[in-house]
Amino acid sequence: MNYVGQLAGQVFVQVKELYRGLNPATLSGCIDVIVVRQPDGTLQCSPFHVRFGKMGVLRSREKVVDIEINGEPVSLQMKLGENGEAFFVKETENTLEGIPSYLATSPIVSQGVELMEAQLGKGMSRLSDPASLSVQTLSSQQTIGGGGGGMMMKKRRKRRKKARESRGGRMKEESSSSDEDHRLSNQGSESCNAEPLLTPGSVCYRKTLRLTPEQLASLQLKVGPNEVVFSVTTQYQGTCRCQGTIYLWSWDDKIIISDIDGTITRSDTLGHILPTLGKDWTHQGIARLYHRVSQNGYKFMYCSARAIGMADMTRGYLHWVNERGTMLPIGPVLLSPSSLFSALHREVIEKKPERFKIQCLTDVKQLFYPNTEPFYAAFGNRATDVYSYKEVGVPLNRIFTVNPKGELIQEHAKTNISSYGGLCEVVDHVFPLLIRGHVSDVSCPDTFSQFTYWREQLPQVHIPDQVHIPDQVHIKIGEVK
Structure with missing residues (x-):
């Protein structure tokens, strides 16, 4: 009977996690963006609000959004959150105040893969030695955010999680955040009894909906409307696109x-x-x-x-x-x-x-x-x-x-x-x-x-060069009765 209860609890947890992973948004769409050229030539923009619904992207978490402007792809990319909303990833330095949880995120997957390949190329010999996996290696992976180089860590965490559940331990669900990798990395650090790794001066990533003037200048916008297309490619649903317009106006x-x-x-x-x-x-x-x-x-x-x-x-x-x-x-x-x-x-x-x-x-x-x-x-x-x-x-x-x-x-x-x-x-x-x-x-x-x-044309009046004006004009008040 106890085994049946544990099995039912595991099924309930898995179904709940699967449901929480679904995109709650139904419709896809994006709001037009206004870019204003300032008197000094710099550019300022309104927020990039883009959302993909479950009709286009069923599981939106950790997806990458490609951007095309006037039919040409740009180097900038966006990332999808758990609610189907897209946002840019901004690299900042961690401060003592920290970043709010609803703004914290991990780098885009392509960036994480490049960092992982760079680390693997530097020290392949260390991977063969289990003792070389020190806390410093774990801290570097967590600081990066686990974009694409944390697949092995995820598998190990899942095995540890199943082992704890098989022993009858009931795990409490942590509060959900907008980034699953960030939560998993925190769980992994707790299991390894590591110290908090986000120290002041380390690299952090936060969500943003606006681009910097330098990033806006790299888009090479033309004056007036510019067609923009946001696209997400999934394994089973294909490519979903949202079309909008970026308007470049002047400050006056x-x-x-x-x-x-x-x-x-x-x-x-x-x-x-x-x-x-x-x-x-x-x-x-x-x-x-x-x-x-x-x-x-x-x-x-x-x-x-x-x-x-x-x-x-x-x-x-x-x-x-x-x-x-x-x-x-x-x-x-x-x-x-x-x-x-x-x-x-x-x-x-x-x-x-x-x-x-x-x-x-x-x-x-x-x-x-x-x-x-x-x-x-x-x-x-x-x-x-x-x-x-x-x-x-x-x-x-x-x-x-x-x-x-x-x-x-x-x-x-x-x-x-x-x-x-x-x-x-x-x-x-x-x-x-x-x-x-x-x-x-x-x-x-x-x-x-x-x-x-x-309109009626004004009559032409001939004005002579010299006009004779009487010497004296006598006006007597009171004569007109």
Whole structure:
């Protein structure tokens, strides 16, 4: 009976470990990245949010993500965590404060293999002698992080673990972290009775979602949109890809913020459903207005509290909007990096998307320093949108909200009700043409604008060279009764 209980316990532990190894994310997607060129020529970027779901990568832990930009592979790689999220690995020196457990990680597998081969090439003779496996060798492997050179250590730890379980010892599960190799290396050090090996000055690895200016410069981005593809290759599911765009802007560009649900679509809830069924649920005149504003030199940024798993569907909808041949201007799509159900609950049920939008827009605003006011205008559909835009410095007279009827309201003068079509008629006054370095950049010169064509010409008045002015002009007040 005791044997049956032990067997059931072992099966339960193995099934639980297998379930914990599965990817909890369902949908794959990535958020567009904004890279801003600073006045000194350096580059700053927004976070790289990439997530692979179980439909593409069932077991996401320790997978390597390859990156292609504009069809060319780059030297940078990302790593997948246990929740399907991708991150860069940054090498740092360990300090006395240490690195938080949720940020600690191990190097990418290819780096660990190279380090292992280098160590094996230096001392093959030491491997034949069991006594040569000292604590120093174990400490070096743990400091590296066990990326690819710890396979033998893993097998030995598994054998020790099975031996302890066969003797009836019930092992307690340690708290899970984002890196399985880091946890296994800690267990191995405890079994060998070794001292803590991460001393100040040793090499550590931590997660990061941003690239350094030097790494961004190595990507050789062009001004404007740059297509990026993140791919993961697995043994049984093949290659899974996530496509996005990296936008290279300048620090002095003027940005127009636009919400999606309820602003481009007619309502929040139906805006998620009807476009997927092929139903046009878009406000009339918005594509023509946005197109005219972009022609005057403004950049568009689409911000929504939708989940990252809806990134491909959201981009597809924005590209699908077509108003008599006029399409929406291209721009980065910034979504919430959270899961689908939490994003829908926050957006539709709680109706509190401002928590995400304020944080997201503040992060983007800091990229344009020393330009403290990069956001020129913003479009939304709720009071929460107005609050978010005010928090990031958008002037109140350039915040516009639209209701399901298509009525456009300017927050500075709420009694002035217009529409997207009405605002398009005075677009050159509300969104004046930006000064550019070259006249050839202007797609629609003032000579051929509607205002110049339809306005009445001023009469020509002949002014003589010499005008006779009377010597005295007598004005008597009170004569006119």
